Amino acid sequence: MTLWRWVGARVSGLRVRLVLAFALLGVITTVAVASGSYFQARNVILQQAQDAAVMSLTDQLTKVYPITQLPPTQGELDLLAQRLSDREGSVVVIYRDLWAQGSDSLDLLTPELRQDVGDGRIAWQRVSSEGEPWLLIGTQLRFARADGSSRPSGLEVYSVRSLVAEQQSIDRLATLAWLTGGLSLVLAVLLALLAARGVLRPVRDLGRAARRLGEGDLSTRLTVRGVDELADVARTFNDTARTLERQVGELRRLESDARRFVADVSHELRTPLAAMTAVTDVLDEEAEHLPGDAGRAARLVSQETQNLTQLVNDLIEISRFDSGTARLALDDVDVAAAVTAALRIRGWLDRVRTELPPGVVVRLDPRRLDVIVANLVGNAFRHGAEPVSVRLSADPDWVTIEVADQGPGLDPEVLPHVFDRLYKADTARTRSEGSGLGLAISWENARLHRDGERRGSLVAGNRPGGGAVFTLRLPRDTADAGDAR
Amino acid sequence: MIGRRTGQTLLAGGLLLTLATGCGVRPSIVITGRPAVSGPSQGIGLYLLRQGELVLVLRPAKAQGTPDTALALLAAGPDQTERGRGLTSEVPAGIAPVTSEVDQAGDLTVRTASAARALSENAVNQIVCTAADAAAQAGLVVSFAPVTIVGPDGTRPPQPCPIK
Numbered sequence: 346m347t348l349w350r351w352v353g354a355r356v357s358g359l360r361v362r363l364v365l366a367f368a369l370l371g372v373i374t375t376v377a378v379a380s381g382s383y384f385q386a387r388n389v390i391l392q393q394a395q396d397a398a399v400m401s402l403t404d405q406l407t408k409v410y411p412i413t414q415l416p417p418t419q420g421e422l423d424l425l426a427q428r429l430s431d432r433e434g435s436v437v438v439i440y441r442d443l444w445a446q447g448s449d450s451l452d453l454l455t456p457e458l459r460q461d462v463g464d465g466r467i468a469w470q471r472v473s474s475e476g477e478p479w480l481l482i483g484t485q486l487r488f489a490r491a492d493g494s495s496r497p498s499g500l501e502v503y504s505v506r507s508l509v510a511e512q513q514s515i516d517r518l519a520t521l522a523w524l525t526g527g528l529s530l531v532l533a534v535l536l537a538l539l540a541a542r543g544v545l546r547p548v549r550d551l552g553r554a555a556r557r558l559g560e561g562d563l564s565t566r567l568t569v570r571g572v573d574e575l576a577d578v579a580r581t582f583n584d585t586a587r588t589l590e591r592q593v594g595e596l597r598r599l600e601s602d603a604r605r606f607v608a609d610v611s612h613e614l615r616t617p618l619a620a621m622t623a624v625t626d627v628l629d630e631e632a633e634h635l636p637g638d639a640g641r642a643a644r645l646v647s648q649e650t651q652n653l654t655q656l657v658n659d660l661i662e663i664s665r666f667d668s669g670t671a672r673l674a675l676d677d678v679d680v681a682a683a684v685t686a687a688l689r690i691r692g693w694l695d696r697v698r699t700e701l702p703p704g705v706v707v708r709l710d711p712r713r714l715d716v717i718v719a720n721l722v723g724n725a726f727r728h729g730a731e732p733v734s735v736r737l738s739a740d741p742d743w744v745t746i747e748v749a750d751q752g753p754g755l756d757p758e759v760l761p762h763v764f765d766r767l768y769k770a771d772t773a774r775t776r777s778e779g780s781g782l783g784l785a786i787s788w789e790n791a792r793l794h795r796d797g798e799r800r801g802s803l804v805a806g807n808r809p810g811g812g813a814v815f816t817l818r819l820p821r822d823t824a825d826a827g828d829a830r
Numbered sequence: 831m832i833g834r835r836t837g838q839t840l841l842a843g844g845l846l847l848t849l850a851t852g853c854g855v856r857p858s859i860v861i862t863g864r865p866a867v868s869g870p871s872q873g874i875g876l877y878l879l880r881q882g883e884l885v886l887v888l889r890p891a892k893a894q895g896t897p898d899t900a901l902a903l904l905a906a907g908p909d910q911t912e913r914g915r916g917l918t919s920e921v922p923a924g925i926a927p928v929t930s931e932v933d934q935a936g937d938l939t940v941r942t943a944s945a946a947r948a949l950s951e952n953a954v955n956q957i958v959c960t961a962a963d964a965a966a967q968a969g970l971v972v973s974f975a976p977v978t979i980v981g982p983d984g985t986r987p988p989q990p991c992p993i994k
Contacts, residue, residue, distance in 0.1 A: 403867050410869025415888035416915055461860045471858040478855035487868035490966050494973045495868035496993065498886060512855045
């Protein structure tokens with residue numbers, strides 16, 4: 346099916362159509378001209394040969410007169426036939442049932458020719474015998490009367506000439522006509538190919554440029570040749586590409602400006618936050634001694650300062666991903682041990698069902714794995730329902746960690762945006778305990794691990810039995826040159 | 831679309847057919863040209879019969895014969911050679927002496943010595959053609975002039991020679 350479509354596309358392609366049109370035009374023209382001139386020339390050749398033969402025969406026959414005796418004897422007829430025959434043709438002389446001839450060719454005479462000769466006119470006819478063309482010319486020998494009329498003598502003379510020489514001339518003409526036709530066909534095809542190339546090259550260039558543009562190379566431009574319609578198209582393409590490049594460049598500049606702004610702001614906030622954290626640590630210690638509202642206020646300030654510090658740290662992390670400066674610190678890590686450690690540090694080990702087969706050693710960034718696991722499990726506790734399970738599996742290429750809970754699962758509308766930054770699933774709840782960047786950071790961390798074409802991934806979904814499940818897949822051999830982009 | 835395809839196919843087929851059949855020297859029908867070759871004859875012409883058909887016989891002679899001499903030779907019948915070639919005559923020898931005359935209107939009249947009305951059809955044609963030919967040759971009458979045969983027993987209606 347596809348092969349046929351490919352063949353069909355080829356056959357109906359511009360090149361084939363051009364070649365066919367040119368070839369058809371060339372062939373029709375040549376056939377018309379060549380066959381026309383061939384038939385014309387053939388008729389002229391034959392007519393000239395016939396007229397010359399008739400003229401020569403009548404000239405010879407005038408020398409036969411005057412005839413002094415009738416009926417002729419066989420000997421006289423033979424003599425006459427021999428006298429009239431020459432190397433161009435032999436002559437048959439017939440007198441009623443007597444006949445004489447220069448050579449044996451009587452059986453060539455056709456009844457219709459004899460009929461027309463008997464009616465008193467010079468008549469000729471071309472016949473074919475044993476593959477060779479012959480010209481037969483016949484006439485009566487009549488006696489002239491004083492008043493210009495004539496009476497028949499009963500003698501008839503037929504000249505039989507070969508037309509082989511004329512046939513050869515005509516065959517040469519035919520060969521020439523075929524040759525001309527063939528040459529013009531070749532020429533037409535060559536011209537068509539040339540024309541097709543002239544048209545197809547700009548089209549091909551245009552196609553290639555459009556593809557490159559589509560692949561993101563916005564600096565693609567076409568060389569504008571000539572002033573034809575294709576040049577117009579190329580010019581329009583260049584204008585479009587230029588506009589696109591400018592607009593995309595503008596957008597990128599705005600975006601990077603915004604990111605840099607966020608990064609700068611985060612960095613600027615870090616120093617005062619460090620100071621604030623130091624102060625809130627002191628406040629925390631003093632909070633127990635403060636009475637009533639003052640103590641609650643001190644704890645609130647301390648808590649919010651911690652949250653703010655977390656948010657700023659997350660923002661700095663995100664801006665590292667965005668600027669491409671995030672680097673992996675790779676190590677050979679026993680994944681089961683690393684996950685257990687991550688859970689134990691946070692005091693979750695007793696609350697999580699783990700399925701961690703030991704001995705899965707993978708080259709990855711342990712800090713980032715810790716961030717991902719902590720984030721996924723934390724989310725499961727916060728948004729889903731216990732029991733939360735962590736399952737590790739591995740194959741020769743990938744290592745997979747599934748974090749699942751028994752909660753209501755993720756809303757299908759939320760699912761596509763789960764990894765968006767600062768996305769709030771519950772719009773009514775404007776304040777959440779997390780920064781809103783945790784999943785985005787986890788996703789970036791997963792993608793940071795890559796081995797050639799294989800790239801780490803983090804996927805959110807719902808289990809058939811209910812509950813959300815986040816699946817982290819990392820390649821087993823992450824290359825050292827870990828680059829965020 | 832179909833119509834155009836068919837047209838193209840027909841055109842191409844026609845061209846191929848023309849090329850395939852039109853090459854070389856083809857046999858033709860009979861082409862007729864000028865009237866047959868004619869020239870002078872020398873001698874006295876008379877019409878004898880061969881298998882019931884009128885045949886022109888040319889007897890060698892120094893001068894063109896008059897109708898009278900030709901008719902006299904006709905009355906004498908075919909000679910030995912001519913008889914050997916199968917030539918006969920139905921003209922009775924008794925019609926001699928035969929005379930001929932041309933009247934004012936240009937009509938030729940032949941007078942025979944024996945009965946004219948008893949002559950056979952072939953004999954009449956022999957006489958008419960021989961006399962008319964000789965007279966035309968001598969310039970006395972136009973060709974194909976009707977000839978009247980007059981005998982002692984009466985006159986036959988004028989008739990022309992059947993040979994053109």
